[in-house]
Amino acid sequence: MPLRYILKQLVLPPGGLLLLLLVGWWLRRRSPRVAAACFVLGFAGLWLLSLPITVEWAARALEREPALAEVEWAGLAQRADAIVVLGSGREKDDPAWGGDQPSALAVERLRYAARLAKVSGLPVLTSGGLHYGQPPSEAALMAQVLARDFGVTVRWQEGLSRTTWENASYSADMLREAGIKRVVLVTQAGHMPRSRWSFERVGFTVIPAPVGFLGVPNARPLGGWLPESKAVWQSGMLLNEAVGLLAYPLVYR
Structure with missing residues (x-):
C-alpha cells in the first residue's frame, strides 16, 4: 500500500x-x-x-451518470435491496472531534446516502478499509457518523478494502450472504463509472446515485480561467x- x-x-x-x-x-x-x-x-x-x-x-x-431524481427516491425500495456508500479517506486525529473523521468527500456521500435511506427504508452498507493501516476503518467511521449525525443505523460494515475493486468484491462477499443482488451505489459523480463497472463485474445490478458533480458551471471570475x-x-x-x-x-x- x-x-x-x-x-x-x-x-x-x-x-x-x-x-x-x-x-x-x-x-x-x-x-x-x-x-x-x-x-x-x-x-x-x-x-x-x-x-x-x-x-x-x-x-x-467523466460524469456519465445523471443525478438520481428526487421523485425516484421513494421507489428505490422496489428497485434495489440495499444502499452501498463508498469511503473516500479519513482525516487523522481531528482535535475538534477528538479522533479520526471521514473526509469531506466521504461526508458528502454520507449525507446523500442518509437521505436516500430515510426516504426509501433500504438498509445501508459502508465500505472502506484501514486508510492509515490501523483502526478504525473508514467503514466504521462512516457508520458512526451516519448513526450519530444522521440517525441512520448501518447494517453492514465492509472494513478491509483499499481500492474501488476491493470495495466491490468485499462488499459482494458480505451482501451475497443476505441475498442482496441490487444496490444503490453512492459515490462521487466522477468516481461512479469505475465504481459501477466494478460492482457490476462482481455480479450486482447497480442503480447509480452520484453526488459532488464538478462538470457544472464553475461560477468563478472570468469563467474559471x-x-x-x-x-x-x-x-x-x-x-x-x-x-x-x-x-x-x-x-x-
Whole structure:
C-alpha cells in the first residue's frame, strides 16, 4: 500500500509535473532543448490543471451518470435491496472531534446516502478499509457518523478494502450472504463509472446515485480561467479516475 501510494503521488499532478520541472533543471546544461521542453510542459501542465474551467470540462467527460431524481427516491425500495456508500479517506486525529473523521468527500456521500435511506427504508452498507493501516476503518467511521449525525443505523460494515475493486468484491462477499443482488451505489459523480463497472463485474445490478458533480458551471471570475489551488487537487482526482477507467478492464478481467 505505501509503495502504491508513493507511485500514485509521483505520477499524478502536481507530483508528475514537478518531477518534469526537476528533470528540466537537471538537463539544463546537458541537453538544453530537452530541458526547455520539460520546463514548458511542466509549467503549461500546472497552469492548465490549476484552471477551474479545465476541471469543469474534464468532469463533463467523466460524469456519465445523471443525478438520481428526487421523485425516484421513494421507489428505490422496489428497485434495489440495499444502499452501498463508498469511503473516500479519513482525516487523522481531528482535535475538534477528538479522533479520526471521514473526509469531506466521504461526508458528502454520507449525507446523500442518509437521505436516500430515510426516504426509501433500504438498509445501508459502508465500505472502506484501514486508510492509515490501523483502526478504525473508514467503514466504521462512516457508520458512526451516519448513526450519530444522521440517525441512520448501518447494517453492514465492509472494513478491509483499499481500492474501488476491493470495495466491490468485499462488499459482494458480505451482501451475497443476505441475498442482496441490487444496490444503490453512492459515490462521487466522477468516481461512479469505475465504481459501477466494478460492482457490476462482481455480479450486482447497480442503480447509480452520484453526488459532488464538478462538470457544472464553475461560477468563478472570468469563467474559471484564473488559476486556483483547489482546481489542481480536483484535476488530480479526475485524472486518477480517467486512468482507472482505462486500467481496471485490463487488470480485473
